[in-house]
Amino acid sequence: AQKVTQAQTEISVVEKEDVTLDCVYETRDTTYYLFWYKQPPSGELVFLIRRNSFDEQNEISGRYSWNFQKSTSSFNFTITASQVVDSAVYFCALSESLYNQGGKLIFGQGTELSVKP
């Protein structure tokens, strides 16, 4: 069965610190997609990144970077030089590509990041 685990419930850092949010997933499929979403205090869900199971290249986007390792079933997210505006709940999610699954996203429980000035 699919499962996504975000073991860190809450993380608190001081501005300019680097922080890594962990995500471990379980799936029986060889083809799947991993996502990260951000939920700021305003409540909406903001898409950050999608990665397919065949692309293990790490990705960097500004202060954000993602490390995908199939060998450990992990898809970790690092924020470099954190800022107060990064304070939010971050969700990791998994989707299998099978059409008969309806493309459902399975979410982790989320990590609440608090960046203090």
Added chain:
Amino acid sequence: NAGVTQTPKFRILKIGQSMTLQCTQDMNHNYMYWYRQDPGMGLKLIYYSVGAGITDKGEVPNGYNVSRSTTEDFPLRLELAAPSQTSVYFCASSFRPGANVLTFGAGSRLTVL
């Protein structure tokens, strides 16, 4: 384009009342989803639909019903509201399953007292 529109944004219900959360998308997406978000629990799938006339249960369907008579609309019906249904509800849609990014609505906060 409005994307995914949910109404109402907030609602307080009494135990035993019924209501419908509305969800409309204008992107011609076939796939639509209802999630609920409880504190510290992430998002749980309630129901989903792969096209007009086709719906299926997700992880937590009890106490809810859905219908999909058109591509655009995917209402979620709560029958006999219970305090356990106090939550934030998100509707989402996508063009095709798996690879596509879900477009989420802004959420509907429901409190059952």
